Amino acid sequence: MPTLRVALAGNPNVGKSTLFNALTGARQHVGNWPGKTVMQASGTFQVDGLTVEVIDLPGAYSLSSFSPEEAVARDYIVCEQPDLVVDVVDAANLERNLYLTTQIRETGAPLLLALTMTDLATQRGLCVDCHALSDALGGVPVVPATAQQNGGLAALRTAFQRWATGETRAEAPPPFDPPIEDAITTLAAAIATQPDLARRYPPRWLAIQLLEGDEELLGLLAAADHAPIAAALAASRDRLRQTYGDDIDLAIAEARYRQARAAVARAVRQPATPVVTFSERVDRVVTHRILGIPIFLALMYLVFNLVQNVSAPYLDWIDGLFSGPLTRRAVALLALLHAPAWITALTVDGVIAGVGSVLVFVPGLLVLYLALALLEDSGYLARAAFVMDRALGALGLHGKSFIPLILGFGCNVPAVYATRTIENRSARVLTGMLIPFMSCSARLPVYVVFGMALFPQNADLVIWAMYLVGIVVAAAAGLVLSRTVFAGAGRGAFVLELPPYRLPSLPTVWRQAWQHTAGFIRKAGTVILAVSVALWLLLNLPWGVSDPRDSAFGRVSSTLAPLFAPAGFGTWQAAGALVTGVMAKEVVVSTLAQIYAGQADEAESADTTTVGDDLAGVAGGFGLATVEAGKRLLDTLTPGVTLFPEEGEPEETVLSQALRMAFTPLAGIAFLLFVLLYVPCVATIGAQAQEFGWRWASLSLVMTLVLPWTVATLVYQAGRLLGAG
Amino acid sequence: MRCTQVPLSDIAVGQSAVIVTLGITGPLRRRLFALGMLTGETITVRRVAPLGDPLELEVKGYRLSLRKAEAGRILVAPRA
Numbered sequence: 001m002p003t004l005r006v007a008l009a010g011n012p013n014v015g016k017s018t019l020f021n022a023l024t025g026a027r028q029h030v031g032n033w034p035g036k037t038v039m040q041a042s043g044t045f046q047v048d049g050l051t052v053e054v055i056d057l058p059g060a061y062s063l064s065s066f067s068p069e070e071a072v073a074r075d076y077i078v079c080e081q082p083d084l085v086v087d088v089v090d091a092a093n094l095e096r097n098l099y100l101t102t103q104i105r106e107t108g109a110p111l112l113l114a115l116t117m118t119d120l121a122t123q124r125g126l127c128v129d130c131h132a133l134s135d136a137l138g139g140v141p142v143v144p145a146t147a148q149q150n151g152g153l154a155a156l157r158t159a160f161q162r163w164a165t166g167e168t169r170a171e172a173p174p175p176f177d178p179p180i181e182d183a184i185t186t187l188a189a190a191i192a193t194q195p196d197l198a199r200r201y202p203p204r205w206l207a208i209q210l211l212e213g214d215e216e217l218l219g220l221l222a223a224a225d226h227a228p229i230a231a232a233l234a235a236s237r238d239r240l241r242q243t244y245g246d247d248i249d250l251a252i253a254e255a256r257y258r259q260a261r262a263a264v265a266r267a268v269r270q271p272a273t274p275v276v277t278f279s280e281r282v283d284r285v286v287t288h289r290i291l292g293i294p295i296f297l298a299l300m301y302l303v304f305n306l307v308q309n310v311s312a313p314y315l316d317w318i319d320g321l322f323s324g325p326l327t328r329r330a331v332a333l334l335a336l337l338h339a340p341a342w343i344t345a346l347t348v349d350g351v352i353a354g355v356g357s358v359l360v361f362v363p364g365l366l367v368l369y370l371a372l373a374l375l376e377d378s379g380y381l382a383r384a385a386f387v388m389d390r391a392l393g394a395l396g397l398h399g400k401s402f403i404p405l406i407l408g409f410g411c412n413v414p415a416v417y418a419t420r421t422i423e424n425r426s427a428r429v430l431t432g433m434l435i436p437f438m439s440c441s442a443r444l445p446v447y448v449v450f451g452m453a454l455f456p457q458n459a460d461l462v463i464w465a466m467y468l469v470g471i472v473v474a475a476a477a478g479l480v481l482s483r484t485v486f487a488g489a490g491r492g493a494f495v496l497e498l499p500p501y502r503l504p505s506l507p508t509v510w511r512q513a514w515q516h517t518a519g520f521i522r523k524a525g526t527v528i529l530a531v532s533v534a535l536w537l538l539l540n541l542p543w544g545v546s547d548p549r550d551s552a553f554g555r556v557s558s559t560l561a562p563l564f565a566p567a568g569f570g571t572w573q574a575a576g577a578l579v580t581g582v583m584a585k586e587v588v589v590s591t592l593a594q595i596y597a598g599q600a601d602e603a604e605s606a607d608t609t610t611v612g613d614d615l616a617g618v619a620g621g622f623g624l625a626t627v628e629a630g631k632r633l634l635d636t637l638t639p640g641v642t643l644f645p646e647e648g649e650p651e652e653t654v655l656s657q658a659l660r661m662a663f664t665p666l667a668g669i670a671f672l673l674f675v676l677l678y679v680p681c682v683a684t685i686g687a688q689a690q691e692f693g694w695r696w697a698s699l700s701l702v703m704t705l706v707l708p709w710t711v712a713t714l715v716y717q718a719g720r721l722l723g724a725g
Numbered sequence: 726m727r728c729t730q731v732p733l734s735d736i737a738v739g740q741s742a743v744i745v746t747l748g749i750t751g752p753l754r755r756r757l758f759a760l761g762m763l764t765g766e767t768i769t770v771r772r773v774a775p776l777g778d779p780l781e782l783e784v785k786g787y788r789l790s791l792r793k794a795e796a797g798r799i800l801v802a803p804r805a
Contacts, residue, residue, distance in 0.1 A: 062759035066752045093787045096761050215752060250747075253758035279788075283772070283781075292775035386790050390776035399779075493753050493795050494779050495760070498788040 003051045010088030012059030013499035015116040020056040063103045065216040085109045091121040098260035105173040114145035125271025133267035138171035183236035190232040279500040303371045313628035314363035322356030325614035354532025369513035377504035396482020398427040408438025412680040416687040424492020436680045437474035442585035453656035454668040567712035568667035596658035670716040677708035734796040741769040742801035761785040
């Protein structure tokens with residue numbers, strides 16, 4: 001069966017992902033581009049015996065190397081030579097979209113235009129004539145393809161089929177001005193004599209890029225045997241300078257826009273009077289001089305609350321699933337296989353507990369990503385960056401830094417990955433360095449337990465103070481780092497399209513949210529699994545050890561304990577809890593519980609449940625969690641009104657009594673500050689290493705060890721001097 | 726007619742101006758070209774962000790945001 005390999009190209013915000021989803025449905029494969037942190041999605045579909053493989057290229061305004069996304073799109077079109085490039089073009093914003101079209105035509109790639117947003121264009125009183133547009137572009141086929149309207153996709157599918165059975169190709173693009181065209185011809189001839197270049201790049205296309213001054217491609221000429229091309233380029237530039245001065249690149253860009261303007265003039269009927277768009281009316285409120293920032297903060301608060309409230313019931317359900325039925329079944333199965341005790345212990349306490357500790361984050365992350373994908377797809381995220389850029393500039397950050405930082409309150413790991421949207425590298429890395437100080441949801445249980453035990457009257461205040469201290473420390477660190485490590489680096493230009501608001505497409509939102517969540521499960525899962533197995537080994541070596549204090553882990557903790565004495569918590573228990581907390585912060589609580597409460601919570605009742613009971617329990621639990629999440633969703637969306645009040649008060653536990661014995665209130669505060677500021681977890685460090693390299697991950701590690709120790713010690717010693725504790 | 730040239734950052738909200746020179750080099754220059762910021766193009770300043778920066782511009786019928794720092798390097802001729 002013949003296969004047609006199709007690349008989807010287009011500007012950002014033109015509905016390319018929606019079109020890709022509508023074409024390929026569920027038959028998609030998602031991963032990263034080789035060696036790049038840019039997401040690659042591909043999928044297939046059938047049309048009458050023809051298999052069409054679609055590759056969704058990253059959104060690009062041009063085929064230059066301004067951002068990693070554009071470089072990926074360019075390299076694919078130019079070097080991988082797909083059978084067909086489908087340029088997705090926004091009918092409501094045609095002229096600017098056609099700039100990329102003219103550049104794709106220059107590569108000589110077989111091209112088809114898919115016209116989206118025709119509904120939006122109609123609303124604005126624009127009318128696009130596909131035949132006239134095709135004529136104006138030298139016969140490039142133009143097909144209407146607004147994904148929400150299924151008729152449009154049928155036309156696109158038919159167009160693929162016609163193409164595969166030998167569609168006539170479009171004409172070559174019109175020539176540039178004669179002096180430029182001469183220079184291109186000379187340069188292309190020189191390039192054609194170099195087989196290594198000519199094999200990878202169409203010579204004429206490469207000649208244009210070199211004349212434009214594309215830094216990345218100019219780097220190719222550094223090789224010694226390309227000296228003749230470098231010489232020819234220098235000569236051409238000298239000649240062209242007589243006509244164009246320093247604006248050779250401008251002349252080339254103008255020639256492209258002339259084509260685009262001519263095509264629009266022929267194919268688009270403009271409205272007599274411009275319409276005040278819906279977007280404009282929304283923006284008058286959302287980016288209002290006074291209301292803009294409060295609206296932004298309120299939206300972020302809403303997202304944050306949604307994540308906390310809606311995901312909590314599912315979190316409990318997953319936790320119960322892993323510690324209950326799954327553990328019971330694994331134990332039963334291993335007993336059946338006569339597995340030795342250590343294998344059972346490793347499986348239950350190491351693997352299942354470790355994997356469970358990762359998966360409990362999944363509901364929260366999914367909700368968070370869904371909320372953000374909704375905001376992004378609707379067009380609001382661009383406004384958020386617009387509103388916040390100035391405030392973040394003081395800290396050396398970029399408007400787009402705000403989203404990763406907010407995400408950090410949920411979980412630091414996806415927050416680190418979310419820095420990808422920031423084009424400027426130093427702003428991106430700096431944002432990634434500050435994320436660990438955002439108090440993630442895993443730290444909350446520690447605050448709650450200590451707050452309840454040591455400050456029963458003011459627990460809420462202690463918890464809020466922790467969040468606030470995290471923000472203040474992040475701001476201070478930003479101020480210092482942007483003036484030292486990142487001094488002179490600049491935060492990059494702020495060049496951002498503010499796309500029209502639109503109703504988000506739910507399949508696109510879901511796909512995006514799920515892709516991010518699945519990525520987290522894969523990446524963090526492997527790291528945490530490895531660490532939890534290692535930690536289990538340390539806790540159980542030398543083999544047969546009964547008191548955790550005598551284990552390898554206990555000895556390491558005892559050795560470390562004196563380090564924490566100046567901060568007021570120099571006990572091996574506290575040190576041990578902090579060491580395990582590196583795996584995930586909420587482990588601090590469970591470790592302390594195990595040590596102080598003498599593993600009281602492990603007295604699981606005798607196993608009399610059947611597989612059937614368990615399955616029923618799991619399914620019922622999921623149902624209950626969904627009902628609870630629904631209630632909480634309603635509560636969150638109706639602020640100020642508590643529709644479903646919480647039941648019961650947290651009871652006094654063995655742990656809180658033990659904590660009151662072991663920690664003075666002052667030492668407790670110092671300990672909480674340490675927990676807030678120290679290494680978030682191995683998964684975050686892993687994510688930082690993956691995104692920014694080990695050098696930066698190491699800097700972050702050092703920072704999140706030195707800073708918390710200093711702050712905790714200062715607070716403890718100052719408190720002592722003032723007579724507290 | 727010769728017009729006075731001013732930086733784009735000096736144009737008031739609601740005012741339109743024609744780009745005279747784009748005093749920006751490197752990849753950002755080509756990015757701005759791709760976005761339609763060419764000599765001779767008419768742009769309208771639509772809005773200023775709540776904290777006074779960046780700007781929201783209308784160019785070729787769509788909305789683009791630029792900081793005053795970059796806008797200050799773009800020389801324009803105000804239109805009446």
